[in-house]
Amino acid sequence: MSNQFTQPLLTLRRPIKRLVVVTLDLVLSLVAVWASFYLRMDQSGLPLYQQKYVYLLAPFLAFPLFVHFGLYRAIFRYTGMAALANTAKAVGIYGVTFFCLLLLLKLDGVPRSVGLIQPMLFFLLVGSSRAVAKFWLAGWSGRSRHAEGRLLIYGAGEAGVQTASALGAVRQFVLLGFVDDDRTKVGGHINGVDIFCPEDVPEVIDRLGITDILLAIPSLDRSRRNAIIAKLREFPVHIRTLPGMVDLASGRVTVHDFQELDIEDLLGRAPVPPDSDLLARNLAGKTVLVTGAGGSIGSELCRQILLEKPSQLLLVEHNEFGLYTVHRELEGLRAEHGLSVEVVPLLGSVGNLGRLREICRLYHPATVFHAAAYKHVPLVEDNPSEGVLNNIFGTLNTARAAMEGAAESFVLVSTDKAVRPTNVMGATKRMAELVLQAMAASQTVDFGLMDGQVGGEVRNRTVFAMVRFGNVLGSSGSVVPLFRRQVLEGGPLTLTHEKVTRYFMTIPEAAQLVLQAGAMAHGGEVFVLDMGQPVKIMDLAKRIIQLSGLTVRDDHNPDGDIEIRITGLRPGEKLYEELLIGDNPEGTAHERIMKAREDYVPWPEFAPELAMIRLAAERNDEKMIKEILGRHVHGYEQRAEGSAANTVLV
Template identity: 65%
Template sequence: MQSRILSWPRVVKLAVVIAVDVVLALLSTWIAFTLRLDELHSPSEAQWWVYGLAPLLAIPVFIKFGLYRAIFRYTGQAALKATGQAVVVFGMVFMAVLLWQQWPGVPRSVGVLQPLIFLLLVGTSRAVARFWLAGLGSAQRPAEGRLLIYGAGTAGVQTASAMGISRQFSLLGFVDDDAAKVGRSINGVPVFAPSEVPGLVARLGVTDILLALPSSSRERRNRIIDSLRSVPVHIRTLPGLADLATGRVTVQDFKELDIEDLLGRDTVPPNTDLLARNLADKVVLVTGAGGSIGSELCRQILAEHPRQLLLLDHNEFGLYSIHQELQGLCVAQRFGCELVPLLGSVASPRRLQEICHTYRPATVYHAAAYKHVPMVESNPAEGIANNVFGTLNMARAAIESGVTQFILVSTDKAVRPTNVMGASKRMAELVLQALAGQAGESTTCFGMVRFGNVLGSSGSVVPLFRRQLASGGPLTVTHPEVTRYFMTIPEAAQLVLQAGAMAGGGEVFVLDMGEPVRIMDLARRMVELSGLSVRDEVNVSGDIEIAITGLRPGEKLYEELLIGDNPSSTTHPRIMKAHEDYLTWPVLEVHLQTLRRAADSSDVPAIKAVLRACVHGYGGQAAQST
């Protein structure tokens, strides 16, 4: 029966609902007369006008309030509120007409009783329809999991309501550390204390725990997640407050733990005074705009209201994707920024000069680079052409067109590198340092921002581990002791924007990122928070194995952020300024000429010889310094 009703055409459903409301309007009028006159009512003479008035007023008011656009099986508090408002408006008009006409035999109290009864009948009809239709298929479709919701606040209750509609999970209870809520129930669902979770998992067969804590601090979330790591359940989370602004939560909003949760530390808060300094009402160019860092830079730059945002990338699909996304943001947020997608490569000096002379950007964020260590190690000539000479091409175009600020996105792998990728990024830094050291040669201010691995990017270990978990493992780690500094993509983009605002010329900025993270610990954390166990010598019956694959070519066990040991502080408490030696432009230019010839001829020994001569720590030789 339910499936037959749901298969009706929309017009038929609408006609049925309007017909039901007409009947309810007439029924509520009859009940109002019956109660007022204290006998079963049989309308006569002018009383028939009241029976006709009720549906003639109610239906237009209901249409005006959008009651016939609602889907009954998803009806929630918002729809019930709209129903109440519609009936109140109807009641006011209904009473006004009765007072105006003063039909004989029509008591004025009917104008009060009828709307109240009508509200009760309409509200009941909506509630019955919701619960009856929402149960469609629930008996045939078993729940996919047995769930506890951690957090008995507004988000948790909304989630429980959404689950009642979807029937995708069987909700067993709430968990909350508020002693006033523990032992009570919400809509018939009991509330438990956090200490009861291990026993509940064992006794009730809990498979999933959902963190419904969108407004809680990162510190509190980390404490909760750590307390649940030993429990064999899959831990997921709801989006943050910004994503819940619509007030509607669905089962589809459930997602894996945030990357920040996996990282286990607080992110670096932005200094809002620095963010807009070189962006507001300016023309801004982002190279590598379709990449992980470049696209996030574009999102955050757009929020600072530039006049024009130039998106440069050689990847057509990546450029198309970020351009479409930013256009949607402009419409949604009513940004007045002009977006200009530009296909081109930083390896093409003519294209870069054309772009800079046509659009005259004031600020350039240079994020275009080859960044995968093994890939660049296998293709060193291409890595040098893109990372070193692409940076030089962009810097020269910026100087020629009078760019005010030029910020290079660099990496901690540039510090005493053991691979071509890291050495090429340090060479790019040396290029900008040398150009900045030419007093009076240009008005362009060059700065560099160096940070660690970016969680969630295309080359990050976290998406790799998630894919491996989904396929049943194993998770691959190159060495049991390998460690890395980590940050999130939004953190990295914020750092670039803020450090760029502090650049005075030639500085290398680094982030105080706290302690490095062991990749083995990160792998174990992801397995445990997925409700699985690690299979090793101690636990031979575990679910997921962590396999050691050996260090890749050019890979280091430990990364560093500084070449020297004398960083100075800046106006941002988590950003430091490195003081590092560099080659003067006349000296570096000779090396660059040799490097270009080697790259053009794909002479790998010659490429590495130049890198050893220029880059401190590469191949065991230090660079000549000023």
């Protein structure tokens, strides 16, 4: 019944709503005048003597003050303590002015006490009207059958209370309870909402029909957070995490502000902690160049480098929109932190040696991070020539320009797919590593053969290093965005093989490793991260489905929500990935970073092979490309042909 009156009011245009509120306030001011005379003089009839002027004074005084204090800009069902305080200020000033005017005018039949009683009654009436409107309009609509979810908030602390308060202004969720580990809070209430203990969660979910649980404990450490998520995964609820506290404080919380769980929550382990000294060593006060600056890894490198306060940050990217996007973001980050770093966007391809030479000659970068590469396994498998030109010779061009420009350090972003690769992408990345290993081992490097001319020796004063890591969660090519999109579409989740496993890291984690490895390098090292146990992609897919409040549809549960469909391994794809070619990793100054000095071919022997594979790539000779890759990339030769690449377990 109440909804029949509420909905027409909510659908009125804003000017009409304001007119209704103004009219209500003017009527309340007159009611307060009448009530003050009644209380002071027991007068309930028409005004006597000059009392009519009081009835005129009250609304004409109240209206401009209320407008000045913005009381008609507020939306009743979204108002809170701030709006009530504003109302109190307006009525307070109104009351002082009203009392002083009555003293000065000395109207017949108007006691001075009316100047005190009327403002107090007026404040009570106005405040009560706002409160009734808030709970009537927001309360009924917020608990209506149109609510999209029935919510539990995990955490009855400050963040949970702020979230609950903000939820009063939206209709997407019905808040039915809090959950908290603090036994002193259990059994209590927050604004009439019960607080439960974690052990009661299964019964509460079943009894109240909970559809969503919001984690609202931002101070929780990662291990405890993972333990809570692991328990909640057992229940058919959608687990969400808290939006930013600024949005909560401003009251701009809607269903879209509640975020999916962090990538770290899906990973199930704590990220590798960075060493601040290592991060700053090759960055602070220096000119730093990043290739592939618009990509997932490159852009994160740029964000973290910027915060280490280099003198200049050079962004090299061949994609115009990608360069524009990352440059704009970094300029905003620079302004936000008040940094004096000069951020320079540079359009250019790593395949263009002349452009790279020009950049190094103009800006003299001290530190170079090479993140530009083709990384999509099936695409590179179908376009091996482009993979060779971009991944191998893009690396060679960038390293050569850095060496000729006397850069202090050069770090290659590599991949675990370079280890005993079964695909062209991995093989070209390993060849790129071999290029740097050969250059690092030489005091002078002769590029004459590359240029088709005699001479061309360059003295090597650059420290070269490679950083090899696993798949990056949340990048443009990661399975996580794909799985989440497929969940939103109702499935199925597509998986190439039920036994596929991968090493995973987060994008910030990968970027931190690259920066720290560059600082630890002495020349020619391959750095790898102790990433713990590899993750089964099947388990990751199930975890995403469960954390979305859904169930897996399979033979054991034919009535489930989302199917996981096996599509078969793609060309060149492996079931398992590795991080080391050899078995002798060494420790470093960072407890979670290892290094290996792996076999390589000296530059004088390797240069002719590079010239041959470049010629093969320019001629699009796939057979010759794979033959040369097979000669130099350990583990690739026996899988370069045939279908073994699709079935061999490495």
